[in-house]
Amino acid sequence: MNRVWWRWLAAALCGGLCLTAIRVEPLQADPPQPPATVSAIEYAKRDVARATEHARRLGEAAAAVAQKATAAAAAATAAVAEQKAAEREIPTFTERLQSVQQAHASATKTRLAIEALTRQTTDAEVLPKLKTALAASLSVSSHLAAAVVEQQTLLLRAQQRLKIAGQAVTATVAELKSLTESKAVAEKSFTESLELARSAVERSTWFDTRAPTLDPEGIHLLQTYKHTSGFLNAQVDPTGEHVYAGGLDGSVQRWDLFSGDQTGLTGKSWVRGLACHGKLLISTTYTGQAIWWDTSISPPKQIRSVAAHKGFARAAAFSPDGQYVATSGDDHMVRIWQAATGEKIAELAGHESHVYHLAFHPGGQHLVSGDLMGVTRQWEVGTWKHVRNFDSAPLHTYDKQFAAHCGGIRAIAFSPDGKWLALGGMGEVTNAFAGIGVPMVLLFDWQTGKQQQVMKPASAFTGSVWGLEFDPSGRYLIAAGGGGAGAMWIWKTSDAKAIKDFKLPSPARGLSLHPDGFRVAIPFHDKTVRIYDLSAPPPAIAAK
Amino acid sequence: MNCHYACGTAAHLSRRSFLQGATTGALGMLGFSGMVQASAAQKLASQQKQVVVFFLKGGVSQLETWDPKPGTDTGGPFQKISTSAPGVEICELLPHTARQMQHLALVRGINTKENDHGKGAYIMQTGYRQQPGFEYPYLGSAFSRQLNPPDSPLPGYICLGAGARAQEAAFLGPKYAPLALPEEGAPQNLARPASLTEQHDMQRRLLRQRIGQRFAPGRRDSDLEAYNSSYEQAARLMARSDVFDFSKMPAKDEERYGKHSFARNCRVALRLLENGVTFIKVSHTNYDTHSENFNFHIEQLGEFDRPFATFMADLHERGMLQHTLVIVMSEFGRTPNINSKLGRDHWGTAWSIALGGCGIKGGAVVGKTNEKGTQVIDREVNGGHLFHTYYHAVGLDSSKSFYDKGRPVAKADPKTDALQEILV
Numbered sequence: 001m002n003r004v005w006w007r008w009l010a011a012a013l014c015g016g017l018c019l020t021a022i023r024v025e026p027l028q029a030d031p032p033q034p035p036a037t038v039s040a041i042e043y044a045k046r047d048v049a050r051a052t053e054h055a056r057r058l059g060e061a062a063a064a065v066a067q068k069a070t071a072a073a074a075a076a077t078a079a080v081a082e083q084k085a086a087e088r089e090i091p092t093f094t095e096r097l098q099s100v101q102q103a104h105a106s107a108t109k110t111r112l113a114i115e116a117l118t119r120q121t122t123d124a125e126v127l128p129k130l131k132t133a134l135a136a137s138l139s140v141s142s143h144l145a146a147a148v149v150e151q152q153t154l155l156l157r158a159q160q161r162l163k164i165a166g167q168a169v170t171a172t173v174a175e176l177k178s179l180t181e182s183k184a185v186a187e188k189s190f191t192e193s194l195e196l197a198r199s200a201v202e203r204s205t206w207f208d209t210r211a212p213t214l215d216p217e218g219i220h221l222l223q224t225y226k227h228t229s230g231f232l233n234a235q236v237d238p239t240g241e242h243v244y245a246g247g248l249d250g251s252v253q254r255w256d257l258f259s260g261d262q263t264g265l266t267g268k269s270w271v272r273g274l275a276c277h278g279k280l281l282i283s284t285t286y287t288g289q290a291i292w293w294d295t296s297i298s299p300p301k302q303i304r305s306v307a308a309h310k311g312f313a314r315a316a317a318f319s320p321d322g323q324y325v326a327t328s329g330d331d332h333m334v335r336i337w338q339a340a341t342g343e344k345i346a347e348l349a350g351h352e353s354h355v356y357h358l359a360f361h362p363g364g365q366h367l368v369s370g371d372l373m374g375v376t377r378q379w380e381v382g383t384w385k386h387v388r389n390f391d392s393a394p395l396h397t398y399d400k401q402f403a404a405h406c407g408g409i410r411a412i413a414f415s416p417d418g419k420w421l422a423l424g425g426m427g428e429v430t431n432a433f434a435g436i437g438v439p440m441v442l443l444f445d446w447q448t449g450k451q452q453q454v455m456k457p458a459s460a461f462t463g464s465v466w467g468l469e470f471d472p473s474g475r476y477l478i479a480a481g482g483g484g485a486g487a488m489w490i491w492k493t494s495d496a497k498a499i500k501d502f503k504l505p506s507p508a509r510g511l512s513l514h515p516d517g518f519r520v521a522i523p524f525h526d527k528t529v530r531i532y533d534l535s536a537p538p539p540a541i542a543a544k
Numbered sequence: 545m546n547c548h549y550a551c552g553t554a555a556h557l558s559r560r561s562f563l564q565g566a567t568t569g570a571l572g573m574l575g576f577s578g579m580v581q582a583s584a585a586q587k588l589a590s591q592q593k594q595v596v597v598f599f600l601k602g603g604v605s606q607l608e609t610w611d612p613k614p615g616t617d618t619g620g621p622f623q624k625i626s627t628s629a630p631g632v633e634i635c636e637l638l639p640h641t642a643r644q645m646q647h648l649a650l651v652r653g654i655n656t657k658e659n660d661h662g663k664g665a666y667i668m669q670t671g672y673r674q675q676p677g678f679e680y681p682y683l684g685s686a687f688s689r690q691l692n693p694p695d696s697p698l699p700g701y702i703c704l705g706a707g708a709r710a711q712e713a714a715f716l717g718p719k720y721a722p723l724a725l726p727e728e729g730a731p732q733n734l735a736r737p738a739s740l741t742e743q744h745d746m747q748r749r750l751l752r753q754r755i756g757q758r759f760a761p762g763r764r765d766s767d768l769e770a771y772n773s774s775y776e777q778a779a780r781l782m783a784r785s786d787v788f789d790f791s792k793m794p795a796k797d798e799e800r801y802g803k804h805s806f807a808r809n810c811r812v813a814l815r816l817l818e819n820g821v822t823f824i825k826v827s828h829t830n831y832d833t834h835s836e837n838f839n840f841h842i843e844q845l846g847e848f849d850r851p852f853a854t855f856m857a858d859l860h861e862r863g864m865l866q867h868t869l870v871i872v873m874s875e876f877g878r879t880p881n882i883n884s885k886l887g888r889d890h891w892g893t894a895w896s897i898a899l900g901g902c903g904i905k906g907g908a909v910v911g912k913t914n915e916k917g918t919q920v921i922d923r924e925v926n927g928g929h930l931f932h933t934y935y936h937a938v939g940l941d942s943s944k945s946f947y948d949k950g951r952p953v954a955k956a957d958p959k960t961d962a963l964q965e966i967l968v
Contacts, residue, residue, distance in 0.1 A: 312621070
């Protein structure tokens with residue numbers, strides 16, 4: 001095992017050195033991008049450290065299991081040998097017993113014959129001799145009887161030994177089997193961790209070589225995390241260490257982005273709203289609950305659950321300073337809570353339909369919320385007064401054929417500088433009940449409130465935007481969603497048409513940008529959360 | 545020529561009804577209609593069996609209504625709630641209906657083996673699977689034929705909302721076809737044109753009648769009778785235009801029922817029942833939720849629940865449930881499986897309806913599906929069983945037949961029988 005470990009380390013080191021020698025060509029004709037964020041490079045280095053440490057731990061664990069398995073194999077071999085030895089004793093003791101039993105029977109027969117002669121004989125001369133012979137016969141018979149008992153005892157002991165040996169074989173073989181399986185699992189985990197570490201080294205080395213940039217043509221899959229039911233949302237925590245995903249089984253699943261370790265936070269109802277800040281995670285459920293989780297401990301612990309809304313609680317968001325939590329729901333309300341205490345401090349009425357999403361402006365002074373009817377309202381933080389509405393009607397359709405309202409504000413994002421507001425959903429609906437419409441993002445100038453772009457995929461696609469983020473530069477919008485199929489789209493804020501339609505393997509239900517600015521976590525209907533890298537891939541991956 | 549439709553023992557009845565209708569129409573024109581109709585309505589209200597079908601078009605989800613399965617991977621996000629019927633739980637999307645469950649029975653074991661909209665609707669409204677070259681009459685036409693008093697001035701079968709077709713009467717004849725009321729309420733052109741005086745109108749009608757009577761002998765057939773019947777029905781409708789003046793409905797009811805189209809149709813249905821209409825179908829559209837089933841069921845059932853429950857409460861309060869059968873049906877249910885659009889697809893394999901009022905044990909449940917709702921595991925039934933049950937509930941013999949050109953047509957599929965478990 002140790003040899004494997006050192007072999008990997010040597011290969012990784014060699015690979016890193018080799019990569020540094022590769023000359024990198026510009027990947028696209030985009031205008032010059034700002035220098036790569038330091039954080040992305042630092043995150044990559046941290047990933048290497050964490051992934052390497054994780055692989056080391058798994059390597060040690062695998063070695064320990066292998067050692068136990070070896071010991072178990074020896075024990076099993078010894079047990080089998082003992083069983084065979086015990087088995088060999090049985091015929092010997094059985095034979096001896098039979099021999100003694102036959103002798104005893106013969107002696108008994110002789111004794112009985114002498115006794116009969118003694119009774120029949122009247123000859124005074126013969127009689128004493130017969131008595132002497134009888135006494136001798138009795139003595140022999142008695143000794144032989146004792147010998148029979150002794151041999152029976154010995155045979156019993158041999159049988160007992162065989163039984164114990166058999167039990168030992170069963171136990172040690174079971175132990176060996178279990179440890180062999182554990183060893184296989186541990187080795188698989190170790191191999192996977194090596195792959196993770198190798199990938200992290202490769203990525204970090206690549207970033208050292210060339211400042212990371214968002215490369216729509218280089219989007220590649222990093223990780224796939226599998227669960228037993230579909231997801232409705234995902235959120236990467238601010239430290240970039242974990243991704244949380246809310247699912248149709250009512251749970252929130254957490255994956256460690258370095259190790260892939262999965263932890264389930266149990267719940268009873270579908271989870272759509274997820275928000276992280278500091279050591280807090282808020283999840284909102286379809287039974288109207290908003291649940292506070294303390295993520296500073298592992299596994300995260302539920303510390304509070306409040307009845308936030310009547311009907312679905314659709315969304316949650318932290319204010320940038322972490323002081324407030326805002327939630328919204330099917331009761332047409334937006335509610336504001338003290339993040340630290342869970343105390344309700346404001347109720348924002350005004351929406352006339354289900355409030356699907358909400359987000360705080362990065363400046364911390366305003367909150368926006370969007371509803372099913374395509375109404376987006378801006379509220380002032382502190383006074384909680386309604387400020388203005390954004391014209392997001394294109395994201396709502398009343399389907400006359402089915403007599404139903406369709407669409408709504410499914411995703412909200414602000415550019416990091418607060419200059420842009422983006423609203424995502426589905427427009428141009430032609431069949432509400434079949435979900436036939438166009439994924440759409442409306443881009444607004446925050447200052448003027450005017451709509452700047454109506455953004456759509458580059459090619460024909462039906463479905464809705466479910467998740468939306470700006471990249472750290474604020475020049476790109478990244479969205480994920482789907483209908484019958486899934487896709488991720490990238491727009492420049494200057495253009496209505498997407499510069500990239502990236503096919504996803506299943507309808508996506510959200511999108512969360514990693515703090516490194518290049519990775520995105522996407523929750524899927526197909527019971528997975530996948531991590532994609534939006535930066536130009538290292539040459540080895542690009543070659544694939 | 546013999547009359548070949550809607551006959552059997554009722555050939556002379558059809559003739560009688562024809563004449564009585566004409567007489568009533570003439571009386572109406574002469575100004576006696578108010579007195580006649582008021583007394584008839586009172587009589588009808590106390591004796592006549594009436595039926596209201598709520599048809600939830602597109603296929604409402606049984607899991608979001610009558611047979612919830614929360615906590616399973618097919619159950620969706622909604623919880624189940626207790627109801628006014630002990631031990632009966634339904635989906636939380638129907639909180640108002642839950643308070644009326646003492647009046648409603650549930651049939652949870654329907655398997656129509658049909659996932660096509662048209663064919664499913666046909667089974668549920670005729671009791672039979674579609675057959676090439678033959679049309680069974682719809683429930684509304686059949687009950688109009690059997691329950692509507694011959695002297696009734698009003699159509700026996702009225703449809704509110706989308707979904708009425710003249711062909712529903714099939715061989716029973718156009719007289720029993722549904723009258724579809726438009727969105728705004730009254731049948732179109734109900735008022736006499738201003739340019740025509742009442743006297744001239746009456747003269748025209750009498751002239752048409754005389755000509756018709758001279759023409760008719762030896763020529764009776766369905767087309768001719770339908771032609772004459774349509775004038776008579778129009779005359780009767782014009783005479784009872786007050787029934788269709790829905791502006792007179794109590795304004796306070798709008799608060800209780802709601803202001804949308806379906807709520808208004810529930811109020812109209814109540815008013816029509818009070819005026820003696822035999823069979824009313826109220827359609828509510830739409831539930832064909834292949835995408836975002838849960839959001840759309842919140843929306844659609846949110847519209848359905850309160851007016852329907854208020855309608856049931858009002859029927860009960862007025863003592864009308866004793867003679868009014870209420871049925872809530874769809875063409876099929878929706879798949880337990882939640883598809884990739886968070887939708888549910890067509891599902892005729894294991895689904896439910898609700899019915900109550902006349903002849904029905906309120907709070908009863910018959911049939912059962914398995915844990916995930918994928919299969920009927922107890923008392924599987926189809927459209928035939930349901931038709932026998934409807935007939936029994938209103939006191940009709942479902943073992944009898946109609947006759948189409950002398951050929952017997954069983955009123956309900958003889959291979960099935962009524963659900964005695966939910967009948968009084």
